[in-house]
Amino acid sequence: MFSRRAFLGLSAAALTAPAWPGFATAAAATPATFTLxxxxxxxxxxxxxxxxxxxxxxRLVLLAADGTPYxxxxxxxxxTPLPVDCAIPVGSGRQVSVPRMYAxxxxxxxxxxxxxxxxxxxALVHPSFLNSSDPNFGRNWSFAEFTFNDAQLFANISYVDFVGLPLGIALSTTSSGSQSVPGLPSGSASALAGELSAQGSNWSQLVQTSGGRPLRVLSAQHKADQFAGYLDGYIDQVWQKYATQPLTVxxxxxxxxxxxVAGDVLTFDNGExxxxxxxxDVWSCDSGPFAIAQGASDARKAIIPRLAAALNRTxxxxxxxxxxxEDPAQFYRNAATNHYARIVHSKLPDNxxxxxPYDDVTPGPDFSGSVFAGDPAVLTVTVRGL
Structure with missing residues (x-):
């Protein structure tokens, strides 16, 4: 399983990027640049x-408006305002050369x-979708993520934080074929907002508007206070079941x-x-029992994503x-579930x-929306209408 967290080296909402420990440890295999x-x-x-x-x-790096590294x-x-213009005009199409960088x-x-x-x-202060005083808050924007190191280019489109301006990605390579993730179609923010509002409860609280129309729809983790206790009944049933029978991960x-489960604690035969x-904790996949502490075992790092994914998908x-x-047809079927994730996936043409964060956990089919190759040539990012 290719992990978005492992390759990007940061959580989706992080404003600055820590060092990625697996970066640049072997002789270079990828080209020095790829074409965006x-x-x-x-x-x-x-x-x-x-x-x-x-x-x-x-070192922090951006591409300047002319495509050169800055x-x-x-x-x-x-x-302090960024002193160099790094807005690359897309126009009818634009290509730039991208050097190795991570996160x-x-x-x-x-x-x-x-x-x-x-x-x-x-440290770069990224645009905020949570702080209404940020000058970018009311603008139509979104992002794709990537890491490009000496092993491969790994890129994905992510709805971990929000759905806004729809993007699609495609990767062509020098010899290993092509890959693509079409992403959400135009107008998806409005469609998602309508379905979440119809869901009732506090799901409508995830919709941000501008000028009376949906601007973006947040993941439930960013309104966790609105969902306190929402999954308690389901989690109680899970804990009761595995107090009387085993769970294998x-x-x-x-x-x-x-x-x-014994004494209200789920304990595995390896001691975790x-x-x-x-x-x-379920929405974020990164707090409470799902927080990964420094020095955590490889087994714990692998069990956490699978527990968190199964709880998000109920x-x-x-x-x-x-x-x-796991049967994808059974994902999100419980009445209390991650309806944000359910509806997002229902709108994706290829699911x-x-x-x-751990939507890449799978028994086989790929749900993650990532492309990756050791011989990248051109990564195409397409922006569609809000």
């Missing part, structure tokens, strides 16, 4: 792209440019482990144990052999795209 092909199908008439990431020696100096104060993003925006800022370090990497998660109660035997 930008396509504007938004119908807006104006679209810009921004490319930003971190080099192997931990390494910002550390500013004296926080929230990288390709931002696309229509109808206006984005404002980027620097903090001392330098195949890590698909370091073996399979069997667990039982998990307290009962809250709804917020299949853990029905299937005691995770993720073996591929990250709707929560």
């Amino acid at each position: 092909n930008l396509v504007d199908n938004s119908g807006s008439g104006t679209a810009y792209a921004y490319v930003t990431g971190t080099t192997s020696d931990n 390494y910002p100096p550390s500013p004296a104060t926080t929230l 990288a993003r390709i931002y696309l925006v229509t109808d206006a440019k984005l404002d980027f800022f620097l903090n001392p370090g330098p 195949d890590t698909q990497a370091v073996g399979a482990f069997t667990g039982r 144990s998990f307290t009962r998660p809250t709804t917020a 299949t853990l109660l029905a299937n005691a052999n995770q993720p073996t035997g 591929r795209g990250y709707a929560f």
Whole structure:
């Protein structure tokens, strides 16, 4: 399983990128650069792209408007405006050469440019979809993610944070074929907003509007306070079931482990144990028992994604052999489930795209929305209408 977290080296909402420990440890196998092909199908008439990431020696890098690498100096104060124009005009099509970088993003925006800022370090302050005082909050933007190192280019489109301006990606290579992820179609934010509002409860709280129409729809993890206790009934049933029968988790990497609940703690036969998660823990996949502490074993790092995925998809109660035997037709069938992820996947033409952080957990089919190759040639990112 190719992990978005492992390759990108940061969580979806992180504002700065830590070092990725697996970066640049062997002789170079990939080319020094790949071509980024930008396509504007938004119908807006104006679209810009921004490319930003971190080099192997931990320097912040962006591509300037002319496509050349730019390494910002550390500013004296926080929230210093980026001194160089890094808005790449897409126009009828634009190609730029991208050097190796990790924890990288390709931002696309229509109808206006984005404002980027620097903090001392330098650290890039990314556009915010949560802070209404951010100058980018009301603009139409989204991003794709990638890491390009000496082993391969790994890229994906992600709905882990929100659905906004729809993007699609495609990768051509020098000798290993082509891959593509079409992504959500135009108008998906409005469609998703309508279905979530019809779902009732607090799901309508995920919709952000501008000028009376949906601008973006947030993942439930960003409104976790609105869903306190939402999954309690389901999690209680899971804990009760596995107090009387075993649960097996195949890590698909370091073996399979069997667990039982005793004293309200799920403990596996390798010694790894998990307290009962809250709804917020499930939505984020990264808190409570699902937080990965420094020094965590490889087994724990592999069990956590499979437990979190099964709880987001509400299949853990029905299937005691995770993720073996998982049937995608049974995902999100429980009345209380991750309806944001359910509806996002229902809109995806090939069912591929990250709707929560561990959406790449699978018994076989790919749900993740990623493309990757050791011989990348051209990565095409297409922006569609909001």
